[in-house]
Amino acid sequence: MNDRSRAVEALEAALGHSFAKRALLEEALTHSSVGQGQKRIADNERLEFLGDRILNLMVAEALMARHPGTREGDLSKRLHVLVSRETCATAARKLNVGAALRLPGGETRRGARDQDTILADAMEAIFAALYLDAGFDAARAVFEHLWAEEFDKLAEGGYANPKSTLQELAAQRKLIAPVYEVVGREGPDHAPQFTVAVEVPSLGRAEAKGRSRQEAEKAAARNLLSMIETH
Numbered sequence: 203m204n205d206r207s208r209a210v211e212a213l214e215a216a217l218g219h220s221f222a223k224r225a226l227l228e229e230a231l232t233h234s235s236v237g238q239g240q241k242r243i244a245d246n247e248r249l250e251f252l253g254d255r256i257l258n259l260m261v262a263e264a265l266m267a268r269h270p271g272t273r274e275g276d277l278s279k280r281l282h283v284l285v286s287r288e289t290c291a292t293a294a295r296k297l298n299v300g301a302a303l304r305l306p307g308g309e310t311r312r313g314a315r316d317q318d319t320i321l322a323d324a325m326e327a328i329f330a331a332l333y334l335d336a337g338f339d340a341a342r343a344v345f346e347h348l349w350a351e352e353f354d355k356l357a358e359g360g361y362a363n364p365k366s367t368l369q370e371l372a373a374q375r376k377l378i379a380p381v382y383e384v385v386g387r388e389g390p391d392h393a394p395q396f397t398v399a400v401e402v403p404s405l406g407r408a409e410a411k412g413r414s415r416q417e418a419e420k421a422a423a424r425n426l427l428s429m430i431e432t433h
Contacts, residue, residue, distance in 0.1 A: 209301035216297045217344055223335050230327035232304040233320060246327035253326030256333055260345045261285055280356055283363040288420055290322035293348040299324050313394060318416040364423035372402050382419045398422045405430055
């Protein structure tokens with residue numbers, strides 16, 4: 203058994219679901235860059251399309267149950283955060299989806315296994331695969347486990363999507379949009395660590411580290427928001 207096979211097996215264990223139709227799981231984990239131009243290879247774009255709708259339904263259903271008196275506008279704001287690329291990528295990292303992805307060697311070398319966009323797309327595709335293999339309840343059980351912390355963050359007033367929150371704050375105060383800059387990169391290509399700075403004139407500047415540029419940007423935005431709160 204190779205490393206990827208072990209990662210796929212570990213992913214099934216983390217999901218708590220053994221796929222009856224294993225081709226669905228393989229499709230959900232196959233990036234569109236694999237075997238480009240070869241029609242026989244099914245990638246995860248179609249499953250992503252379905253999974254995006256399933257995720258939106260699960261989030262909307264959960265929000266209405268948790269916030270029975272909340273108006274549509276406020277529910278929509280919460281939904282936007284909970285279905286965002288950043289939130290989906292965070293869930294995928296909890297499952298170590300990156301290690302189970304089917305990617306060409308070149309994509310792996312450039313760090314694609316830890317890119318927010320690729321992980322988020324795969325997470326949505328996995329929800330579709332769960333739904334097609336075992337029904338809506340199977341997908342919802344995984345969703346409720348993975349998203350519990352994100353709902354708690356919103357309930358506590360935390361920053362589930364700090365980049366969006368910072369951008370909205372800058373817009374409200376009629377300031378220039380946040381500017382992000384990679385100020386450091388260390389570690390090997392397969393496990394880099396980025397240092398990113400974010401600055402908003404009149405609000406301040408903050409830095410943070412992350413395993414990907416996106417993760418570091420998110421952490422830097424969260425740090426700047428915390429600094430603004432304490433001043």
